[in-house]
Amino acid sequence: MCGIVGYVGSKDAQEIIIDCLKRLEYRGYDSAGIAMISDGSISLKKSVGEISVLESIMGNMEGNLGIAHTRWATHGKPTEKNAHPFLDCVGKIAIVHNGILTNYMDLREQLVKEGHEFASETDSEVFAHLIEKSAGDSLMSEVLAALSKVEGSYAIAVIKNDNEEIIVARNESPLVIGIGHRENFVASDVTALLKYTNEFVHLQDKEVARITANSVEIFDLAGNSIQRESKRISWSVEDAERSGYPHFMLKEIFEQPQAIHESLLGRLEGQEDELPFFYSRVGSVKIVGCGTSYHAGLVGKYIIEELSKVPTTCQISSEYRYSPITESKPLVVCITQSGETADTLAAAREARKRGCKTIAITNVLGSAITREVDTVIYTRAGPEIGVAATKTFVTQLIALYLLALRVAGGRNAITSEHRREIISSMRNLPRLAQNVLNDAERIHTLAKKYKDAHSMFFIGRHINYPTSLEGALKTKEISYIHGEGYPAGELKHGPLALLSCDTPVIAICVRDHTYEKMLGNVREVAARDAPVLAVGIEGDIDLDKFAEDVFLVPEVEPLFSPIPIIIALQLFSYYLALERGCPIDKPRNIAKTVTVE
Ligand code: AGP
Numbered sequence: 001m002c003g004i005v006g007y008v009g010s011k012d013a014q015e016i017i018i019d020c021l022k023r024l025e026y027r028g029y030d031s032a033g034i035a036m037i038s039d040g041s042i043s044l045k046k047s048v049g050e051i052s053v054l055e056s057i058m059g060n061m062e063g064n065l066g067i068a069h070t071r072w073a074t075h076g077k078p079t080e081k082n083a084h085p086f087l088d089c090v091g092k093i094a095i096v097h098n099g100i101l102t103n104y105m106d107l108r109e110q111l112v113k114e115g116h117e118f119a120s121e122t123d124s125e126v127f128a129h130l131i132e133k134s135a136g137d138s139l140m141s142e143v144l145a146a147l148s149k150v151e152g153s154y155a156i157a158v159i160k161n162d163n164e165e166i167i168v169a170r171n172e173s174p175l176v177i178g179i180g181h182r183e184n185f186v187a188s189d190v191t192a193l194l195k196y197t198n199e200f201v202h203l204q205d206k207e208v209a210r211i212t213a214n215s216v217e218i219f220d221l222a223g224n225s226i227q228r229e230s231k232r233i234s235w236s237v238e239d240a241e242r243s244g245y246p247h248f249m250l251k252e253i254f255e256q257p258q259a260i261h262e263s264l265l266g267r268l269e270g271q272e273d274e275l276p277f278f279y280s281r282v283g284s285v286k287i288v289g290c291g292t293s294y295h296a297g298l299v300g301k302y303i304i305e306e307l308s309k310v311p312t313t314c315q316i317s318s319e320y321r322y323s324p325i326t327e328s329k330p331l332v333v334c335i336t337q338s339g340e341t342a343d344t345l346a347a348a349r350e351a352r353k354r355g356c357k358t359i360a361i362t363n364v365l366g367s368a369i370t371r372e373v374d375t376v377i378y379t380r381a382g383p384e385i386g387v388a389a390t391k392t393f394v395t396q397l398i399a400l401y402l403l404a405l406r407v408a409g410g411r412n413a414i415t416s417e418h419r420r421e422i423i424s425s426m427r428n429l430p431r432l433a434q435n436v437l438n439d440a441e442r443i444h445t446l447a448k449k450y451k452d453a454h455s456m457f458f459i460g461r462h463i464n465y466p467t468s469l470e471g472a473l474k475t476k477e478i479s480y481i482h483g484e485g486y487p488a489g490e491l492k493h494g495p496l497a498l499l500s501c502d503t504p505v506i507a508i509c510v511r512d513h514t515y516e517k518m519l520g521n522v523r524e525v526a527a528r529d530a531p532v533l534a535v536g537i538e539g540d541i542d543l544d545k546f547a548e549d550v551f552l553v554p555e556v557e558p559l560f561s562p563i564p565i566i567i568a569l570q571l572f573s574y575y576l577a578l579e580r581g582c583p584i585d586k587p588r589n590i591a592k593t594v595t596v597e
Helices: 013-022 051-058 104-113 125-134 139-147 248-254 256-264 277-281 291-308 342-353 391-410 416-427 429-437 440-450 464-479 488-493 515-526 562-579
Strands: 003-008 031-038 041-048 065-071 093-098 154-160 166-171 176-179 184-187 199-202 207-211 216-220 285-289 312-316 331-335 358-362 375-378 455-460 482-487 505-508 532-537 549-553
Touching (some): 003 154, 013 065, 031 051, 031 154, 041 051, 041 093, 065 154, 104 125, 125 139, 139 207, 256 391, 256 429, 285 291, 291 312, 291 331, 331 391, 342 358, 358 391, 391 416, 391 562, 429 549, 429 562, 440 549, 440 562, 455 488, 464 505, 482 488
Parallel strands (some): 285 312, 285 331, 455 482
Antiparallel strands (some): 003 065, 031 041
16 A cells, blocks of 8 residues: 655655655555655655665755655556656645545546646546645645545645645544654654654544644644644564564564564453453454454454354455344454554444444554544554564454453353463463474475465365465465465365366364364365375374375464464465565555555
């Protein structure tokens, strides 16, 4: 998704802005640009491709105030003329915009009739001309007038040639203001600014801010002043850097023992203060999320039903709003690591409209989802930069175990002895995760063997059916090998037709009540000459008999088995991608945070 950066202060703005822009690269982009104010005029540079291309053409742009943008093409191709920032007709105003303006065609038509000349095919450019047209007594009033005309989502940053301020606004697209000492910053997310500050003001929907080197003032769209305290974020700049790892994805996979530990800290043995007691009285639970977060929700269904016996369903966020109301006000759990995914925000709003109590499971303090729900469980994974979700998935599962325990406790659904056992297993999870990581080289060797496959199946049953979906998603998005997650029992109902000696099958075989059936599925697959890589549990001596390769994770309760197994599959997809030379942290066509529906 597009990224916005802005700086106003006394330092060399170009250097800071480009540094921050690079820290947003992980969001995905196809062009970039920067606008700076110097000596009462705006200088502008844009280019297609990586930020390094922009650096090579921009030279030394002087000034202490500027804005920049990385664009992920939606309206109009990824060309230089469609790259942000955009200027008004006379080059006095520059804007950058994230989001989608739904009424831009009408606005553009009208502006063209009035004589405005457009340089791009984008929806965003209308902002520059609307602000120019407003011609008010301050840049703030001009931006407010422009905002009153647009419909859709936006995060914008605006500068004017003779002003020492940045005006920003947001509606359904993320934007944070970083507070410095005699300097202030703007960015699409906090990780871009951690090198410069830990203090942030989170702009909310339909709010505008005027930012100078020494002040931040917030207003609503009618121009009324709003008071907002800044928040300190504990993440450090090192958390958002690669620290010697070749890729963020690998670093984040290896951070999982710590992320699990942090996410459990102070939350076991009845200290789950974040969860109000009334949640334990729910009649049913509905979980919503997208992509990996949806897969966490699918695992969550099994966890919640097993521990609390509360009927639980899980739905893809973008489908939730179209589904009929069949349950009477379930507790709705919205899972989103970024807290900014448009589909999940829309689902949270819909749940409230339906009168449901809502919980968010998110990794980002102050993110948009936290304002759409009644309660938040934070996952404490630290910043996740790699586009592929890894440590946030595992910590989402931790949040779901905690939620399930709380719901179960409130309904007396588990005995205190069972609860003690569960807690003791949870305390063991960081060690378990570490043990899988210690075997990374063995997984690397397996990945080398399977790297040339065009298509793979990932199969599992019960709680590890969603693990298979997540393993397949990781493989698809990172290594570009087509990965298909399937409930093992379904293969014979169609997909077996696709199997051959060129179609490896990754079979998750956990020693639970599905084990014998899984062995049957492995035999069924092997009989079609498809090579089987079985992922099983330490001590299993049977898998070897049917599978071509076996990877064993440490002994674990079946309920917790998705954690070590997904870590193994994350490593597998990482090494597949590495061997295939894929751009692991920035896979083609996808973005870390998807802020459009
Ligand atoms: C998975 O690796 C992806 N990053 C993607 O599926 C992601 O989980 C999805 O877009 C939802 O994001 P969220 O958790 O920030 O809402």
